[in-house]
Every structure is written in structure tokens, then in C-alpha cells.
Amino acid sequence: MEKPILLITGGGRGIGAATAKLAAQQGYRVVLNYRLDKASAQAALEEIKHLGGQAHSIQADICDADQVSTMFEHILKNWGPVSALVNNAGILETQNTFAQTDLNRWQRVFNTNVFGTFSCCQAAFKHMALSQGGKGGSIVNVSSLAAISGSPNEYVDYAASKAAVDTFSRGFAKEVADDGIRVNVVRPGFIHTDMHKDGGEAGRVDRLAPSIPMKRGGQPEEVAEAILWLLSDKASYTSGGFIDVAGGR
Template sequence: MQQAIILITGASRGIGAATAKLAAKQGYRVIINYRNDANAAEALANDIKQGGGLAHCLQADVSQPEQVAAMFEQIRQNWGAVSALVNSAGILDTQARFVDTAPERWQQIFQTNVFGTMSCCQQAFAHMAKSTGGQGGAIVNLSSIAAVYGSPNEYVDYAASKGAIDTFTKGFALEVANEGVRVNAVRPGLIYTQMHAEGGEAGRVDRLGPTLPLKRGGQPEEVAEAIMWLVSEKSSYTTAGFIDVGGGR
């Protein structure tokens, strides 16, 4: 019996990598999408294979629609149709007040975080939808608690991009529910990933974690558990939904 195929974008690190490992343990053939870090992607794939799982690496910049289309076509030709998609790829820029940022920065963030997610969802629909011969499927978009709180003085543009993901998730989920495709989102909070260093404060989670009701930051594996529940049949009656993994914030 052919194993179900899950594509995880931005899977070479952080939440994406944790999700890839968990998906492999649950029996999925895992497609690890990455943009730049081939070494990290290959190391993750090797780790999964050593544990008895199936994993393949595909390079594509999700901010480029033609690369997204080519990636999905390559998956179909080599392994079959995607039955699960996790849109984990995302970027931010250095911490700054919004009034000090430039349109070029906003455009870059939205191109990856919003339009990249939308492109992947559009391509996944063609693999999953009953009207195109698909068997149905599940999509999980990575939003952020920042979409709710706005991330003032740090990442307002990033927060805005995740707010767009929330709205897109809701609308797209309702459009495709009768096609056997479920679409949900997970909103992580302060999670120990490399993104904080890229924003200029590697110790951000240590600084802010104690201010949360649970008094700590979260781990990527804790977010992965929520993602894979939404992918699984255990959540078969859940679509257009959101799970906050934010320590109570």
C-alpha cells in the first residue's frame, strides 16, 4: 500500500523540521521543502531514513509561484498526489518600529508568508480535490499569535502577514470543504526557533517566556503535535479552525 504523502514547506528547521519528524513516525512519506539550506534538509532526511521513515528533499522558493508549481508536479511524477500540506515556510526581518520600515521589507515578507502559502494551497487543491480526481486531504497553515496581538515595536509587518493567513485560511477552508479538503491553521506563540536570532534577538523567548501564563517558551515539537492532529483523521470534523499554541497568551 502506497504511503500517504505530506509536503512540509520550510521544513529544514524549527517547527517544520519537528513536524517532518513526527509525520515520518506516523507513517507518512515526507517531502522536505527548503529554500537555501540543502545541508540541513539532507541531514533531516537522513535522520528520518535512519529511523525507518521515508523522506525526500525538494528545493523551491515558495515566494515564486512557478517554483511552487514545478515542485508539486515533481512530487506527482515521482511519488504521487499530495494528501497533506503543511505551510511552515515563513520569514521576518529585524526588529523595528513599523514607522521605520520600508515597503520593500513588507513586500518581501508578504511574498513568502502570504502569497507563498496561497500558491501552495492552490497547487495542493489540484492534488486533493474530488472534482480533480483526488482523494481529499488536509492543509495546515502556520499563522502566529502575533496575528492577534500585532507585535508592536518589533514585527508589525510580520504580524500583519499572519493576520492575512488567518483570513485566507477561513475563506479557503469554506470554499473547498465540499471537495474533501480540510484547511486549518495553527498559531504558535513564543517558540524556540532560529527566527528570533534572524530578527536580531536570539534570547527573545528567554526574555518573554516568563511573562506568559505558563511561564516559559514552547518547543517546536509541541507545535508539531497540534499540526499533525489537524492533519490526521482524528480531526476529521474540523475545518476553518485555529489552534493557539502560545502558553496561554
């Protein structure tokens, strides 16, 4: 019996890589998507294979809907239909107050975090939906607790993009529920990943740990556990749901 295929966008590092490794252990055939960081995707791929899992990598810029469509078709042709999708790829930019940001920055953030997620969900629908000849599937969109907090003085534009993902996910889940597709959201809080370095403060999680009820930052593996539960049949009656992995915040 062929293993179910899971596509993870931004799968080479952080939460994406942790999810890929756990998924492979749980019997998925994992496809790691990356945009530029081939080395990280390859490292995650080799680790999965070393542990006895099945995995592949594929390059595509999710900001480009044509590349997304081509990616799904390539996976179908070479490995089989995608039955699970984790929209994990996301970006943020250097910490700043919103007043100091500009349109170009907003567009970069929304192109990846929002429109990239939209494109992948639309492509997945065409491959998963019962009405399109598919066999159903499960989608988990990785949002952020910033969608609730607003992330003032740091990443208001990023927070707004994740709030858009939340609203989209709730509506999309209702549209596709009768087509055999479940759509859910995981909202990580302060997690130890390299993304904070991208924002200009590699030690951000440690600085903010005292403000977290559990007094520590989270690990990517803890987020991966929530993602894999939502993908699984154990969550078969859960759609349009949210799990906050945020240490009590």
C-alpha cells in the same frame, strides 16, 4: 499500501523539521521543501531515514508560483500525489518599529508568508480536490499568535502577514470543504527556534518567558503535535479551525 505523502514547506529546521520527524513516525512519507538551506533539509532528511521513516527533499522558492507548480508536479511524478500539506515556510526581518520599515521589507515578508502560502494552497487544490480528480486532503497553515497581538515595536509587518493567512485560511476552508479538503491553522506563540536569531535577538523567548502564563517558551515538537492532529483523521470534522500553541497567551 503506499504511505500518504506530506509536503512541508520550510521543512529543514524549527517547527518544520519537528513536524517532519513526527509525521514520519506516524506513517507519512515526508517531502521537505527548502529554498536555500539545503544542509538543514538534508540533516532532517537523514535523521528521519535513520529512524526508519521515508522522506525526500525538494528545492523550490514558494514566492515563485511557477516553481510551486513544478514542485507539486515533480512530487506527483516521482513519489505520488500530495495528500497533506503544511505551509510552514515563513520569514521575519530585524526587529523595528513599523515607522522605521519600508516597502521593500513589507514585500519580502508578504511574498513568502502570504503569497507563498496562497500559491501552495492553490497548487494543492489542483492535486487534492475531488472535482479535479483528486482524493481529498488536509492542509495546515502555520500562522502566529502575532496575528492577534500585532507584535508592536518588533514585527508589525510580520504580524499583519500572519493575520492575512488567518483570514485566507478561514475563507479557503469554506470554499473547498465540499471538495474533500480540510484547511486549518496552528498559531504558535513564543517557540524556541532559530527564527528569533533572524530577527536579531536569539534569546527573545527567554526574555519574554515571564510574560507567558506558563512561564516558559514552547518547543517545536509541541507545535508539531497540534499540526499532526489537525492533519489526521482524528480531526475529520474540523476545518476552518485554529489551535493556539502559546502557553496560555
